[in-house]
Each structure stands twice: as C-alpha cells, then as structure tokens.
Amino acid sequence: xxxxxxxxxxxxxxxxxxxxxxxxxxxxxxxxxxxxxxxxxxxxxxxxxxxxxxxxxxxxxxxxxxxxxxxxxxxxxxxxxxxxxxxxxxxxxxxxxxxxxxxxxxxxxxxxxxxxxxxxxxxxxxxxxxxxxxxxxxxxxxxxxxxxxxxxxxxxxxxxxxxxxxxxxxxxxxxxxxxxxxxxxxxxxxxxxxxxxxxxxxxxxxxxxxxxxxxxxxxxxxxxxxxxxxxxxxxxxxxxxxxxxxxxxxxxxxxxxxxxxxxxxxxxxxxxxxxxxxxxxxxxxxxxxxxxxxxxxxxxxxxxxxxxxxxxxxxxxxxxxxxxxxxxxxxxxxxxxxxxxxxxxxxxxxxxxxxxxxxxxxxxxxxxxxxxxxxxxxxxxxxxxxxxxxxxxxxxxxxxxxxxxxxxxxxxxxxxxxxxxxxxxxxxxxxxxxxxxxxxxxxxxxxxxxxx
Numbered sequence: 001x002x003x004x005x006x007x008x009x010x011x012x013x014x015x016x017x018x019x020x021x022x023x024x025x026x027x028x029x030x031x032x033x034x035x036x037x038x039x040x041x042x043x044x045x046x047x048x049x050x051x052x053x054x055x056x057x058x059x060x061x062x063x064x065x066x067x068x069x070x071x072x073x074x075x076x077x078x079x080x081x082x083x084x085x086x087x088x089x090x091x092x093x094x095x096x097x098x099x100x101x102x103x104x105x106x107x108x109x110x111x112x113x114x115x116x117x118x119x120x121x122x123x124x125x126x127x128x129x130x131x132x133x134x135x136x137x138x139x140x141x142x143x144x145x146x147x148x149x150x151x152x153x154x155x156x157x158x159x160x161x162x163x164x165x166x167x168x169x170x171x172x173x174x175x176x177x178x179x180x181x182x183x184x185x186x187x188x189x190x191x192x193x194x195x196x197x198x199x200x201x202x203x204x205x206x207x208x209x210x211x212x213x214x215x216x217x218x219x220x221x222x223x224x225x226x227x228x229x230x231x232x233x234x235x236x237x238x239x240x241x242x243x244x245x246x247x248x249x250x251x252x253x254x255x256x257x258x259x260x261x262x263x264x265x266x267x268x269x270x271x272x273x274x275x276x277x278x279x280x281x282x283x284x285x286x287x288x289x290x291x292x293x294x295x296x297x298x299x300x301x302x303x304x305x306x307x308x309x310x311x312x313x314x315x316x317x318x319x320x321x322x323x324x325x326x327x328x329x330x331x332x333x334x335x336x337x338x339x340x341x342x343x344x345x346x347x348x349x350x351x352x353x354x355x356x357x358x359x360x361x362x363x364x365x366x367x368x369x370x371x372x373x374x375x376x377x378x379x380x381x382x383x384x385x386x387x388x389x390x391x392x393x394x395x396x397x398x399x400x401x402x403x404x405x406x407x408x409x410x411x412x413x414x415x416x417x418x419x420x421x422x423x424x425x426x427x428x429x430x431x432x433x434x435x436x437x438x439x440x441x442x443x444x445x446x447x448x449x450x451x452x
Contacts, residue, residue, distance in 0.1 A: 002026055002027070002047040002048060002118055003026065003027040003028070003029060003045055003046055003047050003048075004021050004026050004027070004028050004029070004046075004047065004048045004049075004050055004114065005028075005029045005030075005031065005037060005040055005041065005046045005048070005049050005050065006018060006021075006028055006029070006030045006031070006050045007030075007031045007032070007033065007034060007036065007037040007049070007050065007051045007052060007055065007060065007063065008030075008032075008050075008051075008052040008055065008079060009032050009033060009052065009055045009056055010052075013052075013079070013103070013104070013105070014030045014032075015030075016105075016107075017030075017050065017105065017110070018030050020107045020110070020111065021111075021114070024111055026114075029046065032055070032056075033055040033056055033057045033058055034051070034055055034057065034058030034059055034060060034062060034063030034066075035057050035058045035063075037049065037051065037058075037060075037063050037067075038058075038063055038066055038067060038070075041067055041070070041072055041074065042070070046074060047074065047075075047118060047121070048074060048075050048076070048077070048114060048117055048118055048121070049064065049067070049074050049075070049076040049077070050076075050077050050079065050110075050114070051063060051064060051076060051077070051078055051079065052078075052079045053078050053079065053080050053081070053100075054081060060078055060079075061078075061095070064076050064095050064097065065095060068095055068096075073124075074121075075098045075117040075118065075120065075121045076095070076096075076097045076098060076117075077097065077098055077099045077100065077101060077110075077113055077114065077117060078097055078099070078100040078101070079100075079101055079102075079103055079105060080100050080101070080102050080103065081102075081103050098113070098116070098117040098120065099113045099116075099117065101113060139176075139324075140173065140176050140177070140180055141317060141320050141321050141324055142314055142317035142320070142321070143316075143317065143320070144314040144316050144317050146309045146313055146314050147309070147314060147317065150177070150306065150307070150308070150309070153304075153306050154177065154180050154181055154184065154306065155184060157181060157304045157306070158180070158181045158182075158183075158184035158185045159184065159185060159186065160304075161275060162303040162304050163256070163275070163276050163277065163278070163300065163301055163302075163303045163304070164178075164181060164277045164278070164303070164304045164305070164306060165241075165277075165278050165279070165280070165284075165301050165302040165303075165304070165305045165306075166178060166277065166278070166279040166280075166305075166306050166307075166308060167279070167280060167281070167305060167306070167307050167308070168279075168281060168307055168308030168309070168310070169281055169308075169310050169356055170281050170355065170356065170358070170421075170427050170430075170431075171311075171353075171355045171356030171357055171358030171359060172308035172309065172310055172311070172356045172357060173308050173356075173357050174239070174279040174281075174308045175194065175237065175239060175279070176308075177279075177306055177308055178192075178194075178235070178237045178239075178277045178279060179192060179237075181235070181277055182234070182235040182237075182277070185235070185275070187233065187234050187235055187275055190231075190232075190233040190234030190235070191230060191231055191232075191233070191234035191235070192231075192234055192235050192237065193227050193230050193231035193234065193235070193236050193237065194237045194239060195208070195209065195227050195236065195237065195238050195239060196239050196240060197238055197239060197240045197241055197242075197243040197244050198239075198240040198243040198426040198427075202245050205244070205245055205248055206248055206251070206264055207220075207224070207226065207264050208226060208227060209226050209227050209228060209248075209252070209261075210226040210228060210229075210251070210255075210261045210262060210263050210264060211223075211224050211225045211226030211228075211229055211261075211263035211264070211266075211270075212224050212226075212263050212264035212265055212266075213263055213264065213265035213266050214265075215265065216263075216264045216265025216266075217264065217265070220264075220265070223263075224263075226261065226263060228255060228261045228270075228272050228274055229261065229270055229272055231272070231274045232272050232273055232274060233273055233274075234274065234275075235274070235275050235276075235277055236274045236275070236276050236277070237277050237278075237279070238276060238277070238278040238279070238301075239278075239279050240279065240280060240281070240426065241278035241279065241280050241284075241301065242280040242281075242282035242284055242287055242293060242430075243426060246292065246293070246294070249293070249294045249297050250294070250297075252297060253294065253296060253297045253300060255272070256276060256297075256300050256301075257300070259271055259272060259273065259274075260272070276301065278301045281427075281430055282430050284298050284302075285298070292435070310353075310356055311353040311356045311357050311359075311360060312352050312353060315349050318345075318348055318349045318360065319345050319348075319349070321357060321360055321361075322340060322345065322348055322360065322364055323340070325360065325361045325364040325365065326338055326339075326340060326364050326367075326368065326376075329364055329365040329368040329369075330368055333365075333368060333369060335368055335369070336374065337374075338367075338368055338371065338374060338375070338376055339374060339375050339376065340375075340376050341375055341376065341377045341378065343377060343378035344376050344377055344378050344380065344381045346378070347378050347381045347382065347385075348360070348363075348381060351385065354420065355420070363384060363385070366384045367380055367381065367384050370383075370384060407446065410442075410446060411446045411447070411448065413432075414428075414432065414439075414442060414443065414446060414448060415448055417431055417432055418443075418448070418450075423450050425439060425440075
C-alpha cells in the first residue's frame with residue numbers, strides 16, 4: 001500500500017488526515033514543517049506528498065521546490081488556507097503539483113484527489129519503463145575504434161543545436177545515431193519524429209511535412225498537423241533526405257531558416273522550435289553537382305556530418321551484436337533462450353553483410369525461429385545464410401555478341417540488386433547510382449518485372 005507524507009503545523013489536521021488515510025488502507029508519515037518533510041523524503045519510501053502551503057521554518061511551496069531540486073518526482077497535493085489561492089496555482093503551474101484543496105479538507109474529496117494522483121504517478125512510471133524498454137531497442141552496440149570515434153562525435157554534437165547529417169549504407173543504424181543525438185540533447189524530453197522521405201508519395205509530401213487545413217485538397221476532411229509541428233521542442237529526423245522532391249526543397253529550406261512553416265491551404269505560418277537531423281545513403285554532393293539536390297539546403301543540413309560505418313568495417317562487433325539480437329529475438333518470439341556455438345559465431349563473423357547490421361539481425365532471428373535445439377551450431381548458420389545466385393550468367397563468358405553479353409551482365413546485376421533489397425526501388429536505385437525513373441526504364445528495357 002502507498003505511503004503518504006502529511007506535512008502540516010496544525011496537530012488536529014495532521015491527526016484527522018492520518019486517521020482518514022489509515023482507514024482507507026494507506027500508510028502515513030506525519031510531520032510539522034517543510035524541513036521535516038524533506039528529511040522524510042530523503043529517507044525514502046514516500047509515494048505522495050500532502051503539504052500545507054504555510055508552515056513555520058519552511059512552507060510547502062519551498063519544500064516542494066527543494067524536493068524537485070533533489071530529483072524526486074513525487075506527486076504533490078497542497079492544502080491551502082483562505083487567501084493563498086495564487087500560491088497554490090503557482091505550485092501547480094511551476095512545480096507540477098497535482099492538485100490543491102482548501103482547508104478544512106473534506107475527507108472524501110481529498111481521498112479522491114489522492115487516488116487520482118497515485119494513479120497518474122503509476123501510469124507515468126509505467127510509461128517511463130516502457131520508454132526505457134523502447135530506448136533499449138535503439139542502444140548502439142560496438143567497441144571497435146570506428147564506433148568509439150562515432151560515440152565521441154555524438155557526445156560532442158548532441159548538446160548543441162547544430163543540424164547533423166548522418167551518412168552511411170542501408171542497414172548501418174543511421175536512425176540509432178539520430179536517436180542517440182536526441183537522447184543526449186537538451187531536447188530529450190521532447191518528441192522524436194521520424195520521417196521516411198523515401199516512403200511518402202510525392203503528391204502528399206508537403207502535407208506530411210507541413211500539415212494541411214480542412215478542405216485544402218480533395219480528401220482533406222480535417223485539419224492535420226505536419227511533422228514539423230509534431231516535432232516542436234524536439235527533434236525531426238529526415239531519413240533518406242536525398243529523396244525529398246526537388247520542387248519542395250525551397251519550402252523546407254525556408255522552414256529551417258525562419259523557424260516557420262505554412263500548412264497547405266493555410267493563410268498564416270506556424271512558428272516551430274525544431275532541431276533537424278537528416279540521414280542519407282546517397283552521395284548528396286554528387287546530387288548537388290547533378291542539380292538533383294539544392295546546394296543551399298545541403299549546406300544547411302550539413303553543419304555536422306557523422307558517418308555510420310558498414311558492418312564489414314567493424315567485424316569485431318559481430319559477436320556482441322549477435323548475442324543482443326539473439327536475446328531480443330527469443331524474447332519477442334516467446335522462444336526459450338538460445339545460445340550460439342563458437343563455430344556459429346566464427347561463421348557469422350566471416351560473412352560480409354551487404355545489408356549491414358539489419359541483415360545480421362534478420363539472420364539471427366531466422367536462426368532463432370528455425371533452430372529447434374538450444375545450441376545453434378555452425379550447420380544451422382550455414383543453412384540460414386543467403387545463397388549466391390548462380391542460376392544466371394556472371395558475365396565472365398562471351399554469350400553471343402558483345403552487346404548481348406553486356407546486356408546479360410547488366411540484367412544479372414539489376415535483378416540481383418532488386419532481389420537483395422526485396423524490390424525496394426529507392427534503395428536499389430541508390431545502390432546502382434540511378435534515378436528511380438531511370439531504373440524503371442532500365443528494367444523495362446531488360447525485360448525485368450517484379451514477380452507476383
């Protein structure tokens with residue numbers, strides 16, 4: 001049962017409240033002033049504070065302020081005498097008190113307030129635990145020199161307001177870097193809003209980022225906040241920023257420069273306080289030189305550049321990553337804990353992982369699901385490893401004319417890249433160094449169609 005601290009200099013009120021709470025099943029610690037209240041909180045075991053605003057030596061308002069300075073986030077309710085209403089409002093507004101009740105306190109009213117405050121505190125604690133569990137999914141794992149260098153760069157950049165551009169191949173954990181920057185910044189308590197720029201249809205891009213007013217276009221049946229507004233006081237993560245349509249880049253640039261965005265169909269701008277972190281697997285400097293990305297926007301985003309290394313550049317981290325993914329996969333799939341044999345770990349280290357950390361995570365989950373034994377051995381790893389595509393020509397032999405041979409080689413490369421990336425066209429186009437429209441034309445010319 002919860003323990004309530006009652007701090008009031010009037011003995012009768014302390015006695016009445018103590019009896020009221022004890023009859024309702026609570027434990028009670030009763031003190032005479034704010035100094036004693038702080039000492040009781042420091043001893044521990046208190047779940048809720050019930051403080052009189054005006055007490056000798058130290059009043060309730062100052063007592064709660066000092067409790068907050070000591071990093072105790074206990075729910076607090078104030079008892080207010082006539083004429084102290086403004087101070088009670090300050091306690092609620094500034095110090096986060098849950099409620100204030102006028103003296104003399106009515107038993108049922110104060111019990112309802114206490115129950116609600118404890119219930120809210122329990123929900124907040126549960127949310128914190130869930131948030132911590134969620135954050136654990138985004139822990140960065142690795143002790144190799146390239147990772148230690150990245151950690152150092154994150155810790156240097158995170159406390160600043162500088163915009164950060166994160167580069168790296170697909171699957172290297174660019175989002176983890178962005179979340180680490182957010183968690184270690186002054187905006188950590190604010191929202192972290194992710195935008196996958198490659199997944200938003202071109203015609204909806206402006207609405208997604210900036211929001212829209214009701215009736216702004218067909219289907220806009222209600223007003224909608226955009227990602228910039230949702231990220232107010234927090235971090236906006238623009239993943240695959242190189243996929244932002246060229247015609248919308250000036251509006252994003254204006255938003256970054258002015259701190260104001262204009263929803264579609266609106267006649268006024270909205271001020272936002274947002275730190276923008278962007279990520280890309282494309283060569284944006286090349287895109288700028290080819291007039292596919294605005295130079296001024298590129299320089300706005302690239303105040304600080306961090307690089308997420310490929311897994312093949314830090315193979316010493318594979319055992320720690322594999323063990324973490326193994327534990328997570330067993331828990332998520334409700335499977336008894338598995339172990340990797342030394343031989344299995346050695347085989348995992350040998351693979352080059354073109355899909356990087358994401359490929360390793362998927363491989364380990366596949367091992368967990370498909371292996372019946374507690375110990376996962378090297379044979380199980382071999383069976384789950386991706387198979388090279390040997391059914392087509394590698395292009396090393398002349399097949400007919402030189403033109404036919406080159407076309408067959410090109411067909412093999414395009415198809416293999418499509419299959420390796422599960423037909424995700426943006427990723428395939430990036431790896432092949434093509435625009436998406438060019439990729440579609442190339443597939444049509446080579447007779448490649450996505451299987452039904």
